[in-house]
Structures are given as C-alpha cells and as structure tokens.
Amino acid sequence: MSLLTMSAQLAEGFLITVEIFVLTLLFSLPLGLIVAFGRMSGCKVIRIISKIYISIMRGTPLMLQIIVVYFAPFYVFRMHVGTGYRFPAVIVAFVINYAAYFAEIYRAGIESIPVGQYEAAQVLGYSKAQTFVKIILPQVVKRVLPPVTNETITLVKDTSMAFTISIAEMFTVAKQIGAAQTSVVPLLAAGVFYYIFNLVVASFMEYLEKKTSYYR
C-alpha cells in the first residue's frame, strides 16, 4: 500500500480524533472551572461533592470510565441504546474526566493569586464578580497556560482510547491497516500525524503565552 493511500485513510481517522479533541476541550474547560469553584466553595457540602468527583475521575482509568458511560444505560437502567450513542458517550466520558484535571489546574492558578489583589480590588470598589472576571481571571489564565498545554497534548494522545467502544479514530485505523498489511509502517505514520498536530497545539499555546506576558 502506498504511503499516500495510507495517509489518506489515516487522515479520515484523524478527523475523528480532531472531533473528539475539539468537543472535549470545548466542554471540559468551562466544566473544569465550575468544578474548581465547587472545590473552593464556602459551602461544605458542595466542597465535599467536588472533592469526591475529582477524586473518582482522576483515580480511575479513563478506559474504565468510557466503558461505564457507554454501557451503564443498559446494565443499570436496562435502556437499549444503539450505535448512535457511541460518539456522545465517548465525549461525555472524556469531558467529565478532563474537567476534573482542569479543575485542579484552575484551583492552583486561582489560589496562587496574592491576597493583595483581592484587597486592592475591594478598596477600589469592585464587586466579587467583577474582581474575579476583570482582575483575577486574566492573571489565572496567564499562570495556567503551561499545565493546560500539558493536558491538551495528553488529550490528543488519549483519544486513542475511544476504540474501547469501537470508535474508529486514527490509531485504531493504523492498527487495522497494520494487521492487513502485516507491517508496522502505519503505526509510524500515525505517530507522525500525532506529532505534527501536537506541534501545532504547542506552538499555538506558546503564542498565547507570549501574548499574555505583558509584564516581562
């Protein structure tokens, strides 16, 4: 099989990989912020619920979470779900998993802002919401860009777990081609795809970091 045909087929699988990547980031970044607030909340009940959520999502394998999210409707609720549920299930599993990681990253960023910022904002007459949105959040974004970049790159490679419930994303396609051609070249080609994509992501994040380093 020519390298061109192989790349064309891998590219098809790659579209699915990118889809999972974009949708997961789209939903887990905001969800992570919500969970972070819960984790830092004054109300004890909310704090405990958030801590348990983060603990379970980080403490169990993503593969297991994908299986649970996909098969739970049948085994727990006896609902028959068809193949149409595979992709949403994968997105749900990825989103709730990554939101837990992002929550802790945000919490580190928010807690690292000196108390002086809050005091100064109070003196200047900002409300709590205004303080957060206009003073704290921009600084938090600057601080969490490196760890968020880490998680994002990890996400690109974790998408290969989607095969547990039979989503044919790129790494799976590479393995299938490899089995049919009895060769290892498709896996190497897949590695190249991943690397190039990660390079793009890392470059973009670096660009963002430069844009936000206005005090240096």
Next chain:
Amino acid sequence: MKRVLVALLAISMAAGVLTGCGSKGSDKTFTVGFDAEFPPYGYRDDNGEYVGFDLDLAAEVCKRQGWELVKQPIDWDAKDMELSSGAIDCIWNGFTMNGREDAYTWTEPYVDNSQVFVVAAASGVQNKEELAGKVVAVQKDSSALAALNDEENTDNIALRDSFAQLIEYADYNTAFMDLEQGAVDAVAIDIGVAQYQIAQREAGKFVMLQGEDNKLAVEQYAVGFLKGNDELRDTVQKTLDEMAADGTFTQIAEKWGLTDSVCLGK
C-alpha cells in the same frame, strides 16, 4: 453566560442519548461485530473498506433477507458487553465455539479450525515439545490461550507449564513483530490467520509446525448470538443452509482460499 453554556451542554448530551434510542437494529439492519485485525476473516483492505470471508457471508445473508448489513469493528475485550447491550446483533469473525457452547446461542459450525504454532524457520523447531523453555506469544482472550489453559487437557497444561513464558498480546500483528525480532520464539494462533501472516511476510521466514500432533487444538467457528436469541439465529442458519445447498457458500470460500477449512453442509 455560564448558564447558557450549562444549558447547551445538557441539551447536547440529552440529544446524543436520544439519537441512539429506538434503533435496536434487528428488523431492518443486521449489525455484525468483528475484530478488524483478523485477516482473512475480517480486516481492512487497501481502500479502507472492511472485507473478509465472514463479512462476505454476512453480506450474502443480508442480501437474501433484505437486511442492511452494518459492519461494526469492536474491541475484542468488549465483545460480550456489545452483544448484551444490543449494540451488535452477532459476533461473526472466526469465532471459536468450543469451550463457549453455553455462553452464546450458536449457528452450526461453518469452518474447521485448528490452533497451531508459528516459529521462525531459522530456529529449526519442528515439534511443539521443543518449545519447552521458550517464550510463546498468544492473543489475549483467544481460543489458543483457552486451549493452553484448559484444565481438562493435561497435555496442553504440561506444554504451557514447560514454556519459559506465555505472553498475551492485544493483537497478532504486534506478536508477529516480536517473533520477527526474536523477542518471542513462537506464536500460538488460528491456522487461517497463520497462513495469511506467513504469506504476507518475507517468504520462507516463518513456518507452521506441521502435522496433527503439533496442533494445539482442533475446533470450529460458528456465528455467536446473544444467549436466548434463537429467532435471529434460526433465520441466519436457514439462509446459511440455503447458501450451502446452492453452492454460494463454496464460491465465497474459494474466493478467500478457505475451501479446505469449511465444513458447513458436509
């Protein structure tokens, strides 16, 4: 803004769940779950299409019944969950029935299969007894592994215990890569897949241990349905019998070079 985001998230997730409902798929569609890394029974061809002996049989059955064939590659570990939850209607890809007779509702066997050992030709190994003290590879959850672990077969147990190591692989391609580089000394595998792998790789490099005595197990392939799903099984069985009677079955077997292995209608 946050509320809008949360609402959007909730709606899209709910919509996603609902799109799945109502498509149990046994009336108009026939979903075949298969391992897409198992040539020549089910694999990906040069054009990116899923093809194989089993898929051709399934397509013929669907043509005769007026069903739409859905080819669903699955993770072999999740096959039981996929079948129980209704995500697939059957498991059809070189699926060994021996040892699993009670776990599924089966059709009549259509292929006589054996589990054999493949070694590097350079190793000079001719009999399975010579594999004592060697490293052997096997696919996880496969019938080769089940045969080696079969408590009732003392010969196999003794053979397995004589190995230096028995390593389980996720797929045969990786196992053969290790065989090629010498990390393992033998691969325990289905004869059909062994022939395909040997034919595809460098000629003369690998060899199957010959002779009935060197076979690990002799067994049969059949189509597996969810335990209790007699109705669907009977319909498929009837169609397969018709195909055997009018020669279509043999034609398809010839196309894939499996005429020696098939046993339906014999």
